Structure formats: C-alpha cells, structure tokens
Amino acid sequence: MPRYRHGQRAALAAVALALSPAAAADSRVIDEIVVTATASEQRLRDAPAAMSVINREQLIERPVRDVLDAVREVPGITLTSAAFTRKRINIRGMDNTHSLFLVDGRRVNASADVIAHSDFELGWIPTEAIERIEVVRGPMSSLYGSEALGGVINIITRPVTDQWSASASASWGDPSGPGGRDLQAGLYAAGPVLPERLGVRVFINRDDRAETPDRADPALSAIEGRRATSGGATLSWTPADQHRIDFSLQRAEDTRERNTRTPGPPQSAVDHLFRDDITRQQLDIHYLGDFTRFSVEAGAYRSRLDRKNRRSQGIAPTAPSRLTDDIAETRVRFEAGQRHFITVGGEFRREQLDDGSFVQTGTEQVETRSLFAQDTIELAPERLLLTLGARLDDHQRFGSEVSPRAYLIWHATETLTLRGGYGQGFKAPTLKQLSTQFSTFGGGGRFEITGNPDLQPETSKSLEFGALAGLGAMTLEATVFQNTLRDLVQTACFENCGVFRQERRTYVNVAEARIRGLETGATVSLPLGFEFGGNYTYLDARDRELETRLAERPRHTLTSRLGWQNGAWSAHTRAQRIGSQLRNVQGQALKKPHYTLWHAGAAFALNEQVTLRAGVENITNERLAERSALFDFEERGRFVYVGTNVSF
Numbered sequence: 125m126p127r128y129r130h131g132q133r134a135a136l137a138a139v140a141l142a143l144s145p146a147a148a149a150d151s152r153v154i155d156e157i158v159v160t161a162t163a164s165e166q167r168l169r170d171a172p173a174a175m176s177v178i179n180r181e182q183l184i185e186r187p188v189r190d191v192l193d194a195v196r197e198v199p200g201i202t203l204t205s206a207a208f209t210r211k212r213i214n215i216r217g218m219d220n221t222h223s224l225f226l227v228d229g230r231r232v233n234a235s236a237d238v239i240a241h242s243d244f245e246l247g248w249i250p251t252e253a254i255e256r257i258e259v260v261r262g263p264m265s266s267l268y269g270s271e272a273l274g275g276v277i278n279i280i281t282r283p284v285t286d287q288w289s290a291s292a293s294a295s296w297g298d299p300s301g302p303g304g305r306d307l308q309a310g311l312y313a314a315g316p317v318l319p320e321r322l323g324v325r326v327f328i329n330r331d332d333r334a335e336t337p338d339r340a341d342p343a344l345s346a347i348e349g350r351r352a353t354s355g356g357a358t359l360s361w362t363p364a365d366q367h368r369i370d371f372s373l374q375r376a377e378d379t380r381e382r383n384t385r386t387p388g389p390p391q392s393a394v395d396h397l398f399r400d401d402i403t404r405q406q407l408d409i410h411y412l413g414d415f416t417r418f419s420v421e422a423g424a425y426r427s428r429l430d431r432k433n434r435r436s437q438g439i440a441p442t443a444p445s446r447l448t449d450d451i452a453e454t455r456v457r458f459e460a461g462q463r464h465f466i467t468v469g470g471e472f473r474r475e476q477l478d479d480g481s482f483v484q485t486g487t488e489q490v491e492t493r494s495l496f497a498q499d500t501i502e503l504a505p506e507r508l509l510l511t512l513g514a515r516l517d518d519h520q521r522f523g524s525e526v527s528p529r530a531y532l533i534w535h536a537t538e539t540l541t542l543r544g545g546y547g548q549g550f551k552a553p554t555l556k557q558l559s560t561q562f563s564t565f566g567g568g569g570r571f572e573i574t575g576n577p578d579l580q581p582e583t584s585k586s587l588e589f590g591a592l593a594g595l596g597a598m599t600l601e602a603t604v605f606q607n608t609l610r611d612l613v614q615t616a617c618f619e620n621c622g623v624f625r626q627e628r629r630t631y632v633n634v635a636e637a638r639i640r641g642l643e644t645g646a647t648v649s650l651p652l653g654f655e656f657g658g659n660y661t662y663l664d665a666r667d668r669e670l671e672t673r674l675a676e677r678p679r680h681t682l683t684s685r686l687g688w689q690n691g692a693w694s695a696h697t698r699a700q701r702i703g704s705q706l707r708n709v710q711g712q713a714l715k716k717p718h719y720t721l722w723h724a725g726a727a728f729a730l731n732e733q734v735t736l737r738a739g740v741e742n743i744t745n746e747r748l749a750e751r752s753a754l755f756d757f758e759e760r761g762r763f764v765y766v767g768t769n770v771s772f
Contacts, residue, residue, distance in 0.1 A: 160258040160278040162498060162511065163229060163267060163455060164467060169541050172500075172511040172531030173264070174200075174590055174603045174643065178257040180282075185696060186725055187295055187741065187765045189308070189331060190247040191225070191257065195277060197683045197700055199643040199659040200261045204676045205756040208398070209348045209382055210243040212236065215261055216607065217639040217665040217677045218274025222551055222582075224264070226278040230408065231473075233427045233449040234271055237554040238477050240442075244402050244429060248279075248376060250329030250354050252293055252310030255282045261643070262605065263549030263586045266513040266529035269471070269494055273549040273584050274607075284323040284360040284370075288315030295737070295767030300745055304336040304347065304760060308767075321362050328355035335382055336760070340749060343395050345382035346758040352378040366414040378402040386439065387569065396437040403430045418458035426450050443480020450474040463502040470495050477555045484561040491520045492552070509533040517550075521558050525550045525581055544589035553579040557613060557631045566615075571627035573615055580633050584609045590643075597649035602642070609637040636668035658684035675713060678703035695726040707754045716754045719746055738766045 156179075161171040168175060176198045188194050192211055195201050204220065206212045212220035225232040225245045235242040257279050264272040290313035297306040307330075314325040335349030356374035363369065380400040385393045410423035427449040433442040455469035471494040478487045498513035514528045531545030556562045562575035590603030612635035619628040645659035661681045665674035680703035687696040701720040706713045725739025745762035748755035 158258050159229065159280070160226070160260050160276055161264075162467065162500065163469075164457060164465075169535070169592060169594075170509060170533060172509070172533060172543070172545060174261045174588060174605070176259045176261070178259070180255055183251050183254060183257075184293065184769055185694075185727065185737070186698075186723065186739065187297055187306070187308075187763070187767070188251050189306070189333070191249075191277060191279065192243070192246045194251075194254075194257055195259055197659075197685075197698070198259050199645055199661050199681075199683075200275075200641070201259070202661075202663075202676075202678055202681060202702070203757070206236070206241050206243050207756070208241040208380075209345055209757060210241060211757050212243055213246070213277070214677070215259075215275035215277075216605065216641060217663050217674065218584075218607070218609075222271070222274035222584075224268055224272040224276045226268075226276060227406075228281055229278065230406075230423070230425055231268075231271075231427070231449065231451060233429055233447050233475070235429050235431075235447055237271075238447060238479070238556050239429075239431055239445050242431075244378070244404065244431070247331070247350075247352060247378060248354070248404060249281065249374075250310050250327065250331070252291065252312045252329055253281050253327040253356065255280045261603075262588055263527075263529075263547045263584055263607075265527035265549035266515050266547060267496060267498065269492070269496075269515055269517050269527070270519075270550060270552040270581070273551045273582065282312060282314065282325070282327075284325045284358060285314045286316060286320070286323075289313070289771070291769065291771040293767065293769045295765055297741075297763050297765035299336065299760065300762040300764075301339065302337055302342070303334050303349075304763070306333045306763075306765075307331075323360040323362075325358040325360070326356070329353070336758070337383070338749070338758075339747065343383060344385060346749070347760065348380050348382035350378065350380055352376060354378075368412045370408070370410045370412075372408040372410070373406070374408075375405040376403070378404070394437050394439065396435050396439050399434040401432045401434070404428070418456055420454070420456055422454040424450075424452040444478075445480075446478040448476045448478075460499075465500040465502075467498045468496070475555065479556075481556065481564040482559060482561045483563050488555040488559050488561070490555060490558075493518045507535050511545075517552075519552050519581075521577070522552065522579070522581060525552075539594050541592045542590075543592070545587075547586050549584045549586065550581040551583075552581050553613060553631070565625075566629075570624055571617070571629050572625075574628065574630050576631045579613060579631055580611050582609065582612050582633075599645075599647050601645045603644075604642050605640070607637075607639045609635075609639070611635075612637060634669075637666065637674060638668055639663065639665040639674075653688050653690045655687045655689075656685070657687075658682070672713065673706055675706040675708045678705040678718070680718075692729040693726070694728075695724070697722070697724040699723070707756070709754070714754055716752050719748060719751055719759075720744075721746055721759065733771050735769045736766075737768065738764075740764050 156168045157165050158168050158171050161173040178194055200216045202214045203211045215223050221237055232245050235244045260276040264276045292311045294309045310329040312327040316323045331352045333350045335345045336347040338344040338346040354376035358372040361369045382398050384398045385395050406427045408425035413420045429447045431445045435441050451473045453471040457467045473492045476489040494517045496515035501510045511531045517525045527548050529547035534542045536542055558577050559575035560577050566573050584607050586607045588605035593600045611633035613631050614635050615629040616632045617629050620626040642662040647657035649655050665677045682701045685698045699722050704718045705716050707716055722743040723741045727735055727737045729735045741763040748758050
C-alpha cells in the first residue's frame with residue numbers, strides 16, 4: 125500500500141520509469157505515480173477511478189498545440205463544436221462544462237461557463253512546461269466540487285530540480301491547402317539558485333497559426349488563426365527540510381482572428397474580421413509540509429481572464445468580459461492506525477464576472493465554501509482498498525450540496541486488478557444562469573435570454589466497474605459505466621415564442637439523460653522494436669424524457685497506434701475513427717457520417733541532447749465539410765511538420 129506522503133525522490137523516480145520508452149507497452153506502466161484521483165501520490169493501479177496518463181514522450185512525438193490535441197485520443201474523450209470554428213472536450217458524453225480543468229491541482233477558471241464559445245482553458249499551459257496530463261473519467265465532485273461532474277483533466281507541470289536543466293523545442297508545419305501554417309517555439313529551464321534552499325523554474329512559449337480559409341467559401345474561415353505568447357516563473361523556497369513554499373506567476377496573451385459573415389438574408393450580410401484578445405494570468409503561493417504524523421498542503425491563488433472583442437466594417441463588438449477567481453484551500457493528510465489513510469480539507473472560492481450582459485451593475489459575484497474528507501482503507505494488506513469520500517459545498521446562491529463517493533480496488537493477483545465504485549456529482553448554475561440582471565441575444569439575434577435565480581444544480585449518479593491487467597509486455601484495461609443526469613439546464617421560451625427578435629427565453633431545470641458506455645484499451649510490446657496500442661469507446665447517450673439519442677456523441681470511437689524504435693531511430697503511425705453521430709437542426713435529428721484520421725511521424729536522436737522530428741497529420745486530407753454539411757467544425761487538413769527537441 126503506498127504511503128500518502130510527499131516523497132519527492134520516490135515520485136520523480138516513478139515518473140522517470142513511466143517516461144521510459146519501454147513503459148509505453150510494459151506492465152510497469154500501471155505503477156506510474158498519479159495524484160488526481162485522491163489528491164495524493166499513489167500508483168495508477170491503486171487509483172480509485174478510471175484514469176489515463178499522457179506522458180511527456182507522448183506529448184512531444186507529435187505536434188500538440190493545446191490540451192485538446194493532447195487528450196483527443198484518450199478513451200472516453202470526444203470533441204464537439206464550440207462555434208467560432210473552435211472545439212470542446214467531452215468526457216463520457218458529458219458536456220464540456222461538466223469537466224474540471226486543473227493545473228497542478230489548482231482550478232483553471234471555467235470561462236466556458238460564462239463566456240460564449242470559449243475554449244480558452246485549452247491553450248493555457250504550453251507543451252514545453254508539461255510533465256504529464258492525467259485524465260479522470262467519471263464524477264470527482266466528492267474531492268473537487270462543482271464542474272467535476274463528468275471528469276477531471278489535470279496538467280502536471282515540470283518540477284523545480286536540484287540540478288540545472290533546460291530544454292527547447294521548435295516546430296514548423298504547413299498544410300496542403302491555403303492558410304493554416306503553424307510555427308511553435310518553447311523554452312524551459314529549472315535549477316537551484318541556492319543549493320537545497322532556493323530553486324527557480326521558468327518557461328516561455330510562442331504559437332503562431334494562420335487562419336484556414338473555407339474551401340467552399342474562401343471569404344470565411346474554416347479554422348481561426350491564433351497568435352499566442354505564454355510564460356511563467358516559479359520560485360521554490362525550502363526554509364527547512366520537508367517544508368517547501370512555491371511562489372508562481374503565469375501569464376498568457378492569446379489573439380484569435382477569423383473571417384466571418386453576419387447572419388441574415390444574403391443581400392444584407394456583411395463579411396468582416398472577428399477578433400478576440402484574451403489575457404490570462406495567475407498568481408499563486410503554495411505550501412507543502414511533511415511533519416512526523418501528518419502532512420499539510422495549503423495555498424491561495426488568483427486567476428483572472430480578460431476577453432476583448434473587435435470586429436471590422438463598423439460592426440458592434442461583444443462587450444468586454446473579465447472572469448476572476450480567488451481561491452484559498454488546504455489539505456491535511458495523516459494515517460490513522462495501520463490501515464486508514466485520511467485526507468481532510470477545505471476550500472474558499474470567490475468567483476466574479478464583469479460583463480456587459482449584466483444590464484444593471486455590469487458585474488455578478490458568488491462565493492462557495494467547502495469541506496471534504498476522504499479515507500483510503502486497506503481492508504487487506506496490499507490487496508483490497510476501499511476509498512470513501514464526501515464533500516459539502518455551501519453555495520451562496522442555491523445552498524448546500526453533498527457529493528459522496530465510494531470506490532473499491534481489489535488486486536486479485538499480482539497482474540490483475542478489479543475495481544468499481546459509485547459516485548455523485550453536481551454542477552452549480554453559472555453566474556449568468558442565476559442572475560436576474562443577465563440579458564443577451566442568442567441564436568444570431570433571434571431571441572433574448574435572461575437568467576433564473578431559482579435554478580437548482582445539475583446532478584449525476586455514476587456507477588462503474590472495470591479491470592486492469594499487466595501481463596508481462598502487455599497491459600489490458602476495460603471499464604463499463606452508467607451516468608444518470610438530472611436537472612440539466614436548458615433554455616425554454618416563455619414569451620413571443622417563434623417571433624424573430626421578440627422571443628424571450630430563460631434557463632430552466634428540465635432535461636434528464638442516461639449515458640452508458642464501455643471503454644477498452646490495450647498496449648503490447650512486439651518483436652523487432654515494435655509496440656502496439658489502441659482503445660475503443662462505445663457510448664449510448666439518451667434523453668430520458670424523449671427516449672431519443674443525444675446529439676453530438678458518437679457511439680463508436682476507435683484509436684490505434686503502432687510504434688517502432690531501433691537505436692536512434694523511432695517512428696509511429698496513428699489512426700482514429702470517429703463514428704457517426706446526430707446533429708439537431710431545427711428540431712430534426714440528422715445523421716453525421718463517420719470519419720477516420722491517419723497520422724505518421726518519425727524521429728532521429730542526433731545525440732543525447734538533440735532529437736529531430738518530422739511527420740504528416742491527417743495523411744488522407746480528410747475534410748469534414750466535404751463529407752457532410754452537418755459538421756459544424758473542421759479538422760486540420762493534411763499537415764506536414766518538422767521540429768526539434770533540445771535538452772541541455
């Protein structure tokens with residue numbers, strides 16, 4: 125049974141093992157150290173959740189621009205449209221607003237909840253600064269509260285090290301069609317300023333991507349352009365052994381541009397340039413202390429996101445928005461007897477939104493206070509683990525919500541682990557949904573939407589059972605799950621229904637849904653330096669009221685990867701097949717066809733410090749708009765890239 129302490133050397137050694145090339149298809153992969161499922165270090169096989177880990181080697185072997193690129197081939201992950209040519213991440217068929225994004229366990233403010241068509245969480249941390257990404261599939265509200273209804277994506281950044289080290293990367297890519305050229309460059313460095321007492325970490329990244337014109341109508345953009353600069357610095361102070369204080373500052377400036385057209389009759393439509401300027405910053409102080417009988421983790425941080433909109437041709441822009449999160453949290457971990465590993469903690473969160481859609485004051489604010497407890501019980505030494513947890517969230521607007529969870533891990537043999545559990549989750553209504561002063565026009569100006577202070581939180585009840593096996597050079601995993609969702613928030617018309625620009629809607633708790641599914645995965649080492657891995661997801665998502673299939677959720681998703689390594693050379697090919705799905709168009713459920721993306725890449729290590737990479741993404745130049753007019757986002761066309769990674 126792992127001890128839930130901050131043993132940094134052990135953790136770094138385990139991560140190094142997980143990042144070794146052999147680990148990708150070796151049973152040792154299930155001994156990776158993860159933290160997200162319990163907010164404590166533990167082996168992946170002990171984690172009370174269905175989890176996936178994307179390690180650093182997997183991140184740099186292909187052109188990853190943001191979190192979406194990094195996790196899109198994880199089982200249970202599907203993509204949906206965020207409009208404005210942007211995409212969002214769904215976990216197990218749950219809407220993207222039901223997923224919580226974390227960086228080193230700290231919340232990334234949920235801009236998608238309150239800023240229309242936002243995907244601003246996805247490009248916050250550059251690849252060069254990431255150690256690994258942990259994905260938990262299933263509700264984690266018992267530990268993290270609201271937004272963790274469907275799952276958690278936790279970005280673990282590279283640590284401050286005891287010796288100076290640095291790395292740099294650069295890549296250039298060009299699609300086969302017009303536009304879309306991409307240039308990325310990043311730099312990372314970390315090391316001691318005062319040995320064993322003071323360390324520092326810095327990173328900076330630049331991403332320039334040209335917009336991609338629509339092939340059918342080049343006056344419009346199929347994929348928006350992006351110019352982003354991000355950077356950060358951490359000062360790590362160790363005032364005494366087993367005690368560390370981190371001071372961190374991160375900032376990103378992100379400009380998005382696309383060519384678009386105003387809605388309405390063709391004779392009155394106006395082509396124009398649509399631009400979003402996004403600035404995000406976070407200031408964080410964090411303490412880690414390991415005492416004789418317990419350990420403490422505490423911190424406070426402020427996250428702020430500013431969005432300003434501009435449009436050409438004299439078209440009025442959207443009002444500026446500012447989302448600010450102030451959070452203070454603490455966790456205490458200790459052992460009770462020989463078999464109880466307990467975590468207790470609390471969190472205070474103040475969320476404030478300044479937005480022109482609040483017609484009276486221009487601002488709304490809400491506070492949430494939370495207490496949580498978790499006990500991992502070793503029912504049988506090294507064999508049977510039971511995790512029990514619950515969280516109480518006291519929301520300023522709608523009151524209290526309790527989220528319980530229970531999960532059992534049984535190591536049936538040295539190579540086979542069986543697991544299963546039950547959990548409840550919730551999502552608090554957003555500031556806009558609850559506000560009596562919120563008013564804006566949606567649907568291209570067709571109707572007005574107002575807030576509803578009587579909303580209740582959306583809730584889920586989830587059940588899952590799974591197995592994880594490590595058989596020499598092979599790992600196998602399978603999980604079946606069911607989520608029952610209630611009180612989902614939707615808009616409903618209450619006045620002048622169907623009358624253009626006179627129709628009025630508000631938010632109501634009406635929808636119920638049931639989502640069932642199967643996730644499977646396997647990796648295996650093959651002769652001659654080859655390795656193979658793949659996963660398959662089946663999803664049955666239904667509206668319980670209408671007994672119809674939920675839209676924008678493919679029933680079948682299949683991903684595979686074949687890799688090869690021989691000395692300094694390595695290569696891989698990947699494929700992902702996304703099954704057919706439905707799209708609602710004016711009350712009709714229409715079928716979007718399946719499609720398949722093929723990719724290939726190769727790398728050559730010049731020496732221990734320099735690696736050259738090249739490849740082709742979307743080899744067959746799959747264009748979704750050519751397959752069906754029902755697709756409301758586009759995949760990047762055939763894309764040839766070259767790049768290098770340098771460590772020193």
